[in-house]
Amino acid sequence: MALIGATALRLIEPWPLKLVIDRVVASTPAASSGIAALDALPSMTLLFLCAGLVLLSVGLRALCEYLATVGFALTGSRVLGQLRHDLYCHLQRLSLAFHETTRTGDLTMRVVNDVSSMREAMVTAMLPFATNVLILVSMAAVMLVLDWRLALVALAPLPLLALATVRLGGRIQQVSRDQRKREGSIAATTAEALGGIRVVQALSLESRMAGAFAAKNDGALTDGVKAKRLSASLERATDLIAGLSTALTLWYGAVLVLRGELTAGDLVVFLTYLKNTFRPVRDFAKNSSRIAKATAAGERIADLLEEEPQIREAAHAYKAPHFSGQISFNQISFAYPNGRKVLNGFTCDIAPRELVALVGPSGTGKSTIASLLLRLYQPSGGTIQIDGHDVSDLTLASLRGQIAVVQQDNFFLADTVRENIALARPNASSADITAAAILAGAHDFISMMPDGYDTVLAERGASLSMGQRQRIAIARAALRGCPILVFDEPTNGLDPDNEALINEAIHRLSKRATVILITHDMAVAASADRILVLSDGRIAEHGTPQELLAKGGVFSAMQAERSPSQRGGVHAHFG
Numbered sequence: 001m002a003l004i005g006a007t008a009l010r011l012i013e014p015w016p017l018k019l020v021i022d023r024v025v026a027s028t029p030a031a032s033s034g035i036a037a038l039d040a041l042p043s044m045t046l047l048f049l050c051a052g053l054v055l056l057s058v059g060l061r062a063l064c065e066y067l068a069t070v071g072f073a074l075t076g077s078r079v080l081g082q083l084r085h086d087l088y089c090h091l092q093r094l095s096l097a098f099h100e101t102t103r104t105g106d107l108t109m110r111v112v113n114d115v116s117s118m119r120e121a122m123v124t125a126m127l128p129f130a131t132n133v134l135i136l137v138s139m140a141a142v143m144l145v146l147d148w149r150l151a152l153v154a155l156a157p158l159p160l161l162a163l164a165t166v167r168l169g170g171r172i173q174q175v176s177r178d179q180r181k182r183e184g185s186i187a188a189t190t191a192e193a194l195g196g197i198r199v200v201q202a203l204s205l206e207s208r209m210a211g212a213f214a215a216k217n218d219g220a221l222t223d224g225v226k227a228k229r230l231s232a233s234l235e236r237a238t239d240l241i242a243g244l245s246t247a248l249t250l251w252y253g254a255v256l257v258l259r260g261e262l263t264a265g266d267l268v269v270f271l272t273y274l275k276n277t278f279r280p281v282r283d284f285a286k287n288s289s290r291i292a293k294a295t296a297a298g299e300r301i302a303d304l305l306e307e308e309p310q311i312r313e314a315a316h317a318y319k320a321p322h323f324s325g326q327i328s329f330n331q332i333s334f335a336y337p338n339g340r341k342v343l344n345g346f347t348c349d350i351a352p353r354e355l356v357a358l359v360g361p362s363g364t365g366k367s368t369i370a371s372l373l374l375r376l377y378q379p380s381g382g383t384i385q386i387d388g389h390d391v392s393d394l395t396l397a398s399l400r401g402q403i404a405v406v407q408q409d410n411f412f413l414a415d416t417v418r419e420n421i422a423l424a425r426p427n428a429s430s431a432d433i434t435a436a437a438i439l440a441g442a443h444d445f446i447s448m449m450p451d452g453y454d455t456v457l458a459e460r461g462a463s464l465s466m467g468q469r470q471r472i473a474i475a476r477a478a479l480r481g482c483p484i485l486v487f488d489e490p491t492n493g494l495d496p497d498n499e500a501l502i503n504e505a506i507h508r509l510s511k512r513a514t515v516i517l518i519t520h521d522m523a524v525a526a527s528a529d530r531i532l533v534l535s536d537g538r539i540a541e542h543g544t545p546q547e548l549l550a551k552g553g554v555f556s557a558m559q560a561e562r563s564p565s566q567r568g569g570v571h572a573h574f575g
């Protein structure tokens with residue numbers, strides 16, 4: 001409504017001037033306003049009326065334009081806010097295979113920056129552009145009604161303008177696309193360097209990283225200047241063509257006025273309309289780089305939204321019942337995208353509350369098995385069943401909600417110890433959190449921290465030692481009370497004392513859940529109920545530690561490779 005009001009008031013804008021020129025200044029009887037009541041008014045009354053009308057129309061127009069601008073801002077924010085939310089949720093749903101091949105910094109850039117530049121362009125350029133097109137069309141129509149010959153002369157240069165816009169606009173678009181891409185790459189490089197700042201500083205890689213950053217930064221700045229230059233050219237071209245149109249209208253209009261075929265007031269209306277007619281085009285030229293940037297941003301967002309999650313819930317997926325923890329891998333084969341086959345006929349059954357150690361040379365697919373169990377990837381062949389339910393028939397939340405994973409590198413928030421433990425069960429009571437920490441062997445060191453459970457951790461848990469981080473992660477897993485627990489190299493890089501504490505915690509937890517313990521540490525493996533030795537994508541041998549040692553196969557060879565000091569660890573921990 002405000003938009004239509006503003007357009008109508010812009011149309012009315014030059015008419016009081018026309019009346020004053022034709023009826024007051026020139027006082028030509030021929031120049032009838034077409035409204036008998038107005039023609040009957042004395043000149044001075046008409047002058048006052050016109051002055052009042054100017055004031056009123058400017059005031060009303062200001063109000064309408066204010067409302068339209070606020071409306072645009074609200075609409076833009078709502079639409080783009082929703083888009084950003086949808087995009088974020090979509091990214092979370094996309095499979096690991098996608099995230100592992102896409103740079104996180106670039107994705108962040110799309111969620112934060114690309115959406116912002118779309119909103120900015122939408123609010124400040126695209127929506128006002130739509131208004132201006134409405135003004136252009138209505139003014140062109142009024143001009144044609146007033147005098148079609150003069151209207152045609154005035155509008156004749158418009159095709160030239162269209163040509164310039166198409167030619168320069170296309171180039172601006174391409175440059176902006178390159179610029180967005182480069183900015184995405186800058187964000188990714190920054191995120192990677194800052195994410196690994198510990199390594200960057202430790203290896204003195206600062207100048208090398210800065211060099212890589214500078215090259216991308218310079219490229220993006222050059223593109224930015226190029227886009228601005230092209231947009232400035234388009235703006236100047238628009239000014240020139242608008243000038244040409246005004247000159248033609250002035251010349252031909254004056255000829256018509258001299259011939260008495262047009263009043264001077266009509267010419268003023270024409271010239272005012274012309275100024276407004278070219279406004280959308282000039283605005284478009286002025287905002288062309290912004291619009292192009294937003295279009296490029298829109299393309300990048302659309303690309304992401306078109307990305308399909310590889311792991312999807314089946315249409316018939318149902319909520320898993322509470323698991324007892326019996327797991328069967330049946331003839332599983334799997335290869336990462338563009339990778340060689342990692343698993344080839346992997347088959348095994350794990351009983352509820354069994355503590356199974358999964359061992360084998362590096363790169364044989366131990367962690368991959370954990371990922372498949374969680375349905376982070378889809379096996380290319382075979383099935384995985386839990387308590388007889390095929391995992392691909394279950395809803396993802398009900399499956400993943402019953403499997404807790406403790407990895408080497410766990411996720412920490414820059415928040416209190418309490419919040420970090422309660423991450424997966426936000427409504428857990430303090431007593432439950434403490435009980436989980438005790439179970440994980442974390443309570444003692446947490447109690448010794450300055451604020452105990454309320455101590456705020458540094459980002460990524462950087463203020464904790466590796467062993468402490470692991471124990472908090474184990475407490476988190478314990479708090480979730482899942483029937484299946486997966487530990488992926490939980491003792492990697494830990495000293496014997498920490499290793500012993502973690503192993504004790506795992507054994508405590510294994511009383512309540514099925515545990516799959518992926519490890520290189522033969523001492524740790526030797527404490528499991530059963531050992532699965534993985535080789536060439538399948539199980540090479542399995543059995544209790546005693547059976548395997550007695551058999552003298554792969555496991556006993558791996559055990560024999562261990563140094564005497566490590567060997568002593570078996571007894572120290574579990575002897």
Ligand SMILES: Nc1ncnc2c1ncn2[C@@H]1O[C@H](COP(=O)(O)OP(=O)(O)OP(=O)(O)O)[C@@H](O)[C@H]1O
Pocket residue numbers: 100336337339342361362363364365366367368369
């Ligand atoms: N996301 C991935 N994309 C492509 N290939 C991968 C990916 N993750 C692992 N691989 C490859 O798959 C194979 C198995 O990896 P996996 O991490 O499962 O082995 P692992 O037995 O757990 O090794 P480690 O004992 O060193 O942790 C390796 O050759 C590895 O290079």
